[in-house]
Amino acid sequence: MKFITYIQKYYHSFRSVTDLKAKGIHFRPSPTESLMDVKFTSNFLYAQVQLPFWCVSVNSKVFFLNIIAFEFSPNNLTCCEVTAYMHFMKSLIERPEDVKELREKRILITMLGSDEEVLSVYKEINTYWGFNDHIYHDVKEKIQSHYNSKRKTWIAELIHTYFRSPWTILTFLAAFTLLCLSSLQTCYTVYPKSDK
Numbered sequence: 579m580k581f582i583t584y585i586q587k588y589y590h591s592f593r594s595v596t597d598l599k600a601k602g603i604h605f606r607p608s609p610t611e612s613l614m615d616v617k618f619t620s621n622f623l624y625a626q627v628q629l630p631f632w633c634v635s636v637n638s639k640v641f642f643l644n645i646i647a648f649e650f651s652p653n654n655l656t657c658c659e660v661t662a663y664m665h666f667m668k669s670l671i672e673r674p675e676d677v678k679e680l681r682e683k684r685i686l687i688t689m690l691g692s693d694e695e696v697l698s699v700y701k702e703i704n705t706y707w708g709f710n711d712h713i714y715h716d717v718k719e720k721i722q723s724h725y726n727s728k729r730k731t732w733i734a735e736l737i738h739t740y741f742r743s744p745w746t747i748l749t750f751l752a753a754f755t756l757l758c759l760s761s762l763q764t765c766y767t768v769y770p771k772s773d774k
Contacts, residue, residue, distance in 0.1 A: 594672035595679045598627070601731045603724060605683050607631045613663040614713070618720040623733055625724045627717070629667075629680075635689040639699050646705065662713040665705035671697060 595605060608615040608628040617628040642664055649658040671677060674693035680686040681693065688696050725731065741747050 593669075595670050595676035596673065598670075598721065598725070599679060600735065601725050602733065602735075603627060603721065605629060605680060605685060607683065607685050613659055616663075616666065616714055616717050618717045618724075620720065620724050625721075627721065629685045631685050631687060633687045633689065634696050634699060639702060642703050646703070650706070657713065659713060661705050664700075664703055666714045666718075668700050668703070668705060671700050673697070 599605075602623070603625040605627050606629075608617065608630045611630050613630055615628070615630050619626050619628075642660065645660045646664065648654060649656055649661050671680070674697055677686060677688075677693040677696045681688060681696075686696065690696055690699070741750070
């Protein structure tokens with residue numbers, strides 16, 4: 579029973595940046611470079627995750643593997659922040675499209691040739707199931723709450739599906755305005771203003 583409670587508390591069903599974007603969660607670079615500066619904000623129509631920017635190069639894999647090995651050393655007094663950050667990022671990056679989205683938002687700056695190479699760097703780093711994963715637990719819970727909200731995700735999917743470009747928004751507003759004006763004209767025709 580204790581294991582099931584643990585799974586319910588720490589399991590998150592969201593999968594990737596592109597999946598979250600389809601549910602109305604967008605990504606922005608955080609104002610600082612600290613790996614601990616990961617924030618989630620949500621309102622009626624929009625949610626945002628702020629992530630610190632990171633430069634991915636040919637040395638990134640070796641760098642992260644060495645830091646993770648240091649964090650797992652017996653005499654280490656840190657809280658495994660880098661391991662937790664990498665585990666969180668690995669949960670967000672599943673496909674090259676996820677890397678592209680983060681790169682376009684200037685969260686990932688890549689010195690590699692393609693998004694597939696960046697994806698392979700993240701996938702090849704073992705985070706040992708996110709040791710000390712409680713660092714980002716609050717952010718994950720807020721993301722999961724937004725992800726599970728039917729109202730917020732319905733609105734986000736509506737916007738994502740039908741209002742992807744400014745032209746569709748303008749067309750909708752023009753059609754709505756014409757419908758309102760036509761209704762007003764019909765009302766004034768049926769019920770003319772009386773002259774008293």
